[in-house]
Amino acid sequence: MSVASLDHGMPGGAPGLTLAHYLRAARVIITREGLRFVYQRGRFISALVRPLVWLFIFAAGFRAVLGVSIQPPYQTYILYEVYITPGLLGMILLFAGMQSSLAMVYDREMGSMRVLLVSPLPRWYLLFCKLLAGTLIAVAQCYVFLAVAYWWEVEPPLIGYLTVLPALLLAGFMLGSLGLLMSSFIKQLENFAGVMNFVIFPMFFASSALYPLWRVRESSVLLWQICSINPFTHAVELIRFALHGQFALIPFAVTLGCTLVFLGIAVWGYDPGRGFMEARRGA
Amino acid sequence: MPALEVEGLSHSFGKRSALDQVSFAIRPGSFTVLLGQNGAGKTTLFNLITRLYSNRTGSIRIFGIDVRKQPSRALAQLGVVFQQRTIDLDISVMQNLLYAAGLQGIAHAEAKRRAQTELARFELTERARDQVRQLSGGQLRRIEIARALLHRPRLLLLDEPTVGLDIGSRQGILDHVRRLCAEEGLGVLWATHLIDEVHADDQVIVLHVGRIRAIGDGAAICAKAEAPDLRHAFTKLTTEARAA
Secondary structure, three states: OOOHHHOOOOHHHOOOOOHHHHHHHHHHHHHHHHHHHHHOHHHHHHHHHHHHHHHHHHHHHHOOOOOOOOOOOOOOOOOHHHHHHHHHHHHHHHHHHHHHHHHHHHHHHHOHHHHHHOOOOOHHHHHHHHHHHHHHHHHHHHHHHHHHHHOOOOOOOHHHHHHHHHHHHHHHHHHHHHHHHHHHHOOOHHHHHHHHHHHHHHHHHOOOOOOOHHHHHHHOHHHHHHHHHOHHHHHHHHHHHHHOOOOOHHHHHHHHHHHHHHHHHHHHHHOOOOOOHHHHOOO | OOOEEEEEEEEEEOOEEEEEEEEEEEOOOOEEEEEOOOOOOHHHHHHHHOOOOOOOOOEEEEOOEEOOOOHHHHHOOEEEEOOOOOOOOOOEHHHHHHHHHHHOOOOHHHHHHHHHHHHHHOOOHHHOOOEHHHOOHHHHHHHHHHHHHOOOOOEEEEEOOOOOOOHHHHHHHHHHHHHHHHHHOOEEEEEEOOHHHOOOOOEEEEEEOOEEEEEEEHHHHHHHHOOOOHHHHHHHHHHHHHHO
16 A cells, blocks of 8 residues: 555544654654764764673673573573673663663754654654654664674574564663653753763663673672663563574563553653643753 | 634743733734743743643634644644754754655655755755755754745744844845745744834734733834834833833
């Protein structure tokens, strides 16, 4: 069915809006985010260098210190580099989510967010498109990272490169939604440093990204409990299993649930009638 | 049917009232100046009309469509130029225009055609591929107005569009918007604190500390304030309000 033939479909029930309108808006939002990413070469390079430093230096250094026993989804002993690869993919998504949160706050301060918000489309859809755009860019970064990691003995089964795609998308959505949610709370760009200290670092380190949870439990039950309820842990485990062609139900359910909750609160936060936009007087 | 009809609109931030019982209407194809000093409530009013803020009291209708009840339909009638720069500095002029057109649901080929037309009209065709950050303040403003016109709105809102521009750029933008109003029947609400931007036959709304002090053409405002000219009338109306 062509887009033109769908012109009378009105998703979301907004009168006068057509499916073609929704699709065109999604296309330009994704294109704009892509262009900005390409033009900001430093952002691309740092997004790639960060996990590679962890892979090449941190993992090499800790290979001997942190032994990883056989545990699902792995069927044999694995290199530490192999173990932390899903965590580093999660790291890419986490930083991308926070980056898009930063971009939202920047856009709001610079005013360009207004162009988006005064368009006739429902606000939830515009935010969803922003989220989709950010996630697609982050997932593309993940595949570039996987391609480089392949030459560093991180060789998941070929099917894994395909099966990890939905996991990366879902995890990207969850972390992007979290970023979106935070951007609705953050009043000024300067406050963003707090995000690094109170969100990114605790989320990343209190997770299974760098070490298996059973090892954490050996040293602290409380920390293990914190790691177990950390949504980032579930995102990483979803990616880990998917990268080996397996489906992990609980991580999937938790990641999906958190995505819906974070996105719901973010949409509420950006609603002119209920949220924080007006209280901030910044729109 | 008025192009814009605002009735009994009040708004406050916490305990501080920003707008108090504001009511006015704009005829289609008319040029209306919203005249007020800094802090008068002009931007708050714009944010309510464009639904960046939600109105809790009163009503706002654009060509009869209630902004609160049918925001999508109402906003589709509207072109907006904000006081703050809202253009993306990292991408090109054409990419900015195509982005805005896409948000309005215009197909890519048509969007490109309209963007080229608008750029030609603003004598900016040769800057289409330039990054926005290379443009002057006056050119940026013209791009923002061109962008606001891409979806052929019936009502154009401009919030202090000439702030920070030199006299030549200011006059050029003002003349261009007046021409659009006269030749294409576009309704215009032009917010400013600069009295010299007002023409004698414009409808003027004097807004001060969130309240409308006077509405009418220049002569009516002067008559109400019992002042010889608009400058004196504006000073008198806002000073009286402060004293009261």
